[in-house]
Amino acid sequence: MIAFILRRVGMIIPTFIGITLLTFSLIHMIPGDPITVMAGERGVSDVRRAELEAQFGLDKPLYQQYLTYIGNIAQGDFGKSLITKEPVLDEFITLFPATMELSLFAAIFAIAIGLPLGIIAAVRRGSVFDHSVMTISLTGYSMPIFWWGLLLIILFSVILGWTPVSGRISALYWVDTVTGFMLIDAWISDEEGAFTSAVQHLILPSIVLGTIPLAVIARMTRSSMLEVLGEDFIRTARAKGLSPIKVIMKHALRNALIPVVTVIGLQIGILLSGAILTETIFAWPGIGRWLLESIHRRDYQVVQGGILIIATMIILINLLVDVLYGVINPRIRHAS
Amino acid sequence: MKKAITLFASAALVTAMSATAGAKTLVFCSEGSPEGFNPSFYTAGTTFDATSRQIFNKLVEFERGSTTIVPGLAESWTVSDNGLVYTFKLRKGVSFHSNKSFKPKRNFNADDVIFSIDRQRLDSHPFHAVSGGSYEYWNGMGMTDAVKEVNKLDDYTVQIVLNSPEAPFLANLAMDFASIMSAEYADKMMAAGTPEVVDNLPIGTGPFAFVDYQKDSQIRYKANAKYWAGKAPIDRLVFSITPDASVRYAKMKAGECHVMPYPNPADLDSMAKDDSINLMSQEGLNVGYLAFNTQKPPFDNKLVRQALSYAIDKQAIMDAVFQGSGKIAKNPIPPTIWSYNDDVKDYGYNPAKAKELLAQAGFAGGFKTNVWAMPVQRPYNPNAKRMAELIQADWAAVGVTSDVVSYEWGEYLARSKAGEHDTVLLGWTGDNGDPDNFLYVLLSCDGVGGSNRAQFCNKDFDSLLISAKKTSNMKERTALYEEAQLLFKEEAPWVTIAHSVVYKPVSKNVIDFKIDPFGGHSFYGVDLK
Numbered sequence: 001m002i003a004f005i006l007r008r009v010g011m012i013i014p015t016f017i018g019i020t021l022l023t024f025s026l027i028h029m030i031p032g033d034p035i036t037v038m039a040g041e042r043g044v045s046d047v048r049r050a051e052l053e054a055q056f057g058l059d060k061p062l063y064q065q066y067l068t069y070i071g072n073i074a075q076g077d078f079g080k081s082l083i084t085k086e087p088v089l090d091e092f093i094t095l096f097p098a099t100m101e102l103s104l105f106a107a108i109f110a111i112a113i114g115l116p117l118g119i120i121a122a123v124r125r126g127s128v129f130d131h132s133v134m135t136i137s138l139t140g141y142s143m144p145i146f147w148w149g150l151l152l153i154i155l156f157s158v159i160l161g162w163t164p165v166s167g168r169i170s171a172l173y174w175v176d177t178v179t180g181f182m183l184i185d186a187w188i189s190d191e192e193g194a195f196t197s198a199v200q201h202l203i204l205p206s207i208v209l210g211t212i213p214l215a216v217i218a219r220m221t222r223s224s225m226l227e228v229l230g231e232d233f234i235r236t237a238r239a240k241g242l243s244p245i246k247v248i249m250k251h252a253l254r255n256a257l258i259p260v261v262t263v264i265g266l267q268i269g270i271l272l273s274g275a276i277l278t279e280t281i282f283a284w285p286g287i288g289r290w291l292l293e294s295i296h297r298r299d300y301q302v303v304q305g306g307i308l309i310i311a312t313m314i315i316l317i318n319l320l321v322d323v324l325y326g327v328i329n330p331r332i333r334h335a336s
Numbered sequence: 337m338k339k340a341i342t343l344f345a346s347a348a349l350v351t352a353m354s355a356t357a358g359a360k361t362l363v364f365c366s367e368g369s370p371e372g373f374n375p376s377f378y379t380a381g382t383t384f385d386a387t388s389r390q391i392f393n394k395l396v397e398f399e400r401g402s403t404t405i406v407p408g409l410a411e412s413w414t415v416s417d418n419g420l421v422y423t424f425k426l427r428k429g430v431s432f433h434s435n436k437s438f439k440p441k442r443n444f445n446a447d448d449v450i451f452s453i454d455r456q457r458l459d460s461h462p463f464h465a466v467s468g469g470s471y472e473y474w475n476g477m478g479m480t481d482a483v484k485e486v487n488k489l490d491d492y493t494v495q496i497v498l499n500s501p502e503a504p505f506l507a508n509l510a511m512d513f514a515s516i517m518s519a520e521y522a523d524k525m526m527a528a529g530t531p532e533v534v535d536n537l538p539i540g541t542g543p544f545a546f547v548d549y550q551k552d553s554q555i556r557y558k559a560n561a562k563y564w565a566g567k568a569p570i571d572r573l574v575f576s577i578t579p580d581a582s583v584r585y586a587k588m589k590a591g592e593c594h595v596m597p598y599p600n601p602a603d604l605d606s607m608a609k610d611d612s613i614n615l616m617s618q619e620g621l622n623v624g625y626l627a628f629n630t631q632k633p634p635f636d637n638k639l640v641r642q643a644l645s646y647a648i649d650k651q652a653i654m655d656a657v658f659q660g661s662g663k664i665a666k667n668p669i670p671p672t673i674w675s676y677n678d679d680v681k682d683y684g685y686n687p688a689k690a691k692e693l694l695a696q697a698g699f700a701g702g703f704k705t706n707v708w709a710m711p712v713q714r715p716y717n718p719n720a721k722r723m724a725e726l727i728q729a730d731w732a733a734v735g736v737t738s739d740v741v742s743y744e745w746g747e748y749l750a751r752s753k754a755g756e757h758d759t760v761l762l763g764w765t766g767d768n769g770d771p772d773n774f775l776y777v778l779l780s781c782d783g784v785g786g787s788n789r790a791q792f793c794n795k796d797f798d799s800l801l802i803s804a805k806k807t808s809n810m811k812e813r814t815a816l817y818e819e820a821q822l823l824f825k826e827e828a829p830w831v832t833i834a835h836s837v838v839y840k841p842v843s844k845n846v847i848d849f850k851i852d853p854f855g856g857h858s859f860y861g862v863d864l865k
Binding site for chain 1: 361363368369371372379467468470472475476532547548550551552553554556572574576577578579580582583586587589590592593743744745746747749750753762763764765786787
C-alpha cells in the first residue's frame, strides 16, 4: 500500500514541472508585456521601462526567469502580483472562498435535479418524459453561458424582481469578512436580513453555473441506470417480488452510481477552478475572474502562480481519489 | 433559527434599495477593481475613482465638473515672476481620517505636503521603495526633471522651486498622483515595521473615509464628518464592482445602483426612454485621430496629407461608428479645454479637391498604403476596425488603395511608437486639462519616437509650444496655442476625427451629480432623494 502511494506521489513531480513549463511559456508567448499594457497610449520612456523591467525581473533571459520562478516555488513562494504587489497566494486565499461557495451550490443544484431526472428518464425509457429530459439536457449542455445568465437576470431580476442582479450581498449590508464565505459571515454578523440577502444572491449564479453539470449528470445517470437495469441481478430481484421502488433505489441505483460519482467528482474539480463567464456576469469575486483579468494585464506572476495553485489542488484531489480507489479496489492497487 | 425563519418568510422577494438603517447609502456600480489604494502608483481612472477622488485632497483641485483650478489643501498660492518659485499657503484645521491602527494626533500641515511629494521625488526617501513604489504619473509628467526643491517655510507655508518655467505645473498638482497623505501615519507604520499598510489602508483628508475593500467585489466608504469643506450629504458610499456593462444596466433598472459608468452604446436609446434614469452627457476630454507617418514618403508631403484629409467623410464615421456618442473634431484639443480655437476651418469632405491635390503632389494615379486599426475599444474610438474600413473605402474613391492592419494592443502601441505604420488610428485622453498635455505630448519634436505617432516635428510649431510652456500668463499662452492650432491644421499631421460624448446614466433619485470632464467619478456634493 505504501509503495502504491509513493508511486502515485512520484508521478506528480513530472506533471508539476510540466504545468510550470506550460503556464510559463504560454503566458510569455502572448504578445505584449505588463509594462506596455500598464502604460497604454501614454507610453513609457526607455529609461523607465528598463527600471521597471529590472524591478519585475523581466530584464533577465527567459530561462533564468523560469529558474528563479521554480526556485521560489520550491520554497513555497508563488510570487507577488506585478500590479497589486500582493502575494499571489494571499490573493488566491482571499478569493477562493467565493468560488468554493458558488461551486458548492451549483453542484448541489446540479445533483439534486440531475440525479432524479436521470433516474426517472431511465425507468420510463422511451416516454415523453425521457425524450424531454434528454432534449432539455442537450440544450442545457450546449447553452451559451453568457446569454443564459443575462436572460435569467433580465427575467428574474429586472422584470419579475425576485432575485438580485449580481454581487454576493446587497450593498446596504456591511458584513465584515471573517471566513470569506458570505453565508457564514452574514449569519454571524449582527445585520438583520444579511443572511437572506446572501442566499438570494446565490440563486441565479448557482443555476447558471450548475446548468452544464446538471445536463452531464442527468445524461450519465440515465445511461448508467439503463445499463444496470438490464442486468441479471435486477431481473432476479424483480422475480423475488420486490417492489419496483426497492429494486430501483436499492439494487439498481447503487450500482449505477459508481460512474456517476466519478463524473460528479470531475465536474466539481472543474467548478472549483473558477468559472470565468459566470463570475464575470454576476460580478462574483472568485478566481476565474481574477485569472482572466490577470491575463489581460499580463500579470505574469498571478497567471503562473494562480494556475499552478489550481493545478496543485486538482492534482491533490486526483491523488486522493486514486488512493481511495486503491483502498477500495485491490485490483487497481496491484495492477501496476 | 430566527434568521432561517425570516429567510423562508421573505421567500425570494428582494427588498433591493429599501431596508436597513437610516443611513443614506449611494451605490456606484464601478466597472473594475482598483489596482491598489495609493493613487500615486497608478494611471488608471478606475483606481483614481476608488482613491484620490473620494479619499484624498490635493494642494489645488479641479472644480467639480470642470477643468478650472481651485484651492484645495492650499488656500492660496503665488508664482514668482520668473515662473520658477511656487509658494503655497496651507489650509488650517484640516484633520486626517482615522482607522483601527491610526488616530491622528495633529492636523494637516506642511510636513504632509513634503512627505507626499518627496516620497515620489527622492530615491533616498525612506518611503520611496515601499510597496514596490513605482510612480508612473509622477515620472510620466516629467516631475522629477521639473522640480528642483521642496521647502517648508513654516508649518503652513510650502515653497516649490522648479528647474525651468513650466506653466502646466500647477495643473499637474491638481492631478490624482499629487494626493496628499499623512506623514504622521507613515511614521507610525514605519515604526511598527509595516510601512506598506499606508498604501493598503489609505488615510486622507478627503470627503469620504475608506472603510474596507472586499477584493473584486465591493469598496466601502463613510462620509468624513469632519471634512473641512463640510460633511458630504450622503452617509455611506459603496462601489459595487460590476465588470459587464449589460449587467450594470440591469442593476440600474433593478434599483441596485445609483450611478453607472460606461454604458453600452446600444443601450443608450432605451436608457433615454427609461423614466427612472437620467441620462447625462458631456463631451469627453479626449480626441481620436488618424496620424500620418510624416517621416515616411509619401506622407512627408503636406499636399498628400491635406488631400487624404479632404477624402474622408467624417460625418459617415460619426453615424456608423459613434452612433451618437461622438462629435466631429477639427482641433487636436477638445472644446472643453481653454484656448480651443474655434476659428480653425476643418477640411470638409471633398473628394474632387482631394484628387486635385494628389495630382498636384504627383500622385494622380494614387498609391498603396495601410491604415492601422486599434484592437481595443476606447471612448474616442469605439470601433477602430469599422472606422478603418470606412477610411479605406473613402480613400479608394480617390485612387488610394490601402490595407487595414491590426495587432494585439501592446504590440500595436510598440510598433506604432517605432513608426512602422503609414497611417495609424489612435487617441488621447487628457490628464490635467492643459493644452500642453495634448499638444506637447502628442505633437512636439520631443514626442517623436514616443507618443508622437505622426513622427511630426515642425520647428515653427514646436517653438510656439515651448514659448507657451515658459510663461504662466494665461493670455499669452492662449494666443500661442490658438496660433499653434492654425498651423497644425495647415500642416495636417493628423486627421482629427472625433471627441467622444460621455454618457452617464444616473438614477432619478440622485441629486446634483456632475460629469467630470476628466472621466472620473467623485461623489462629494451628491445627494439622494
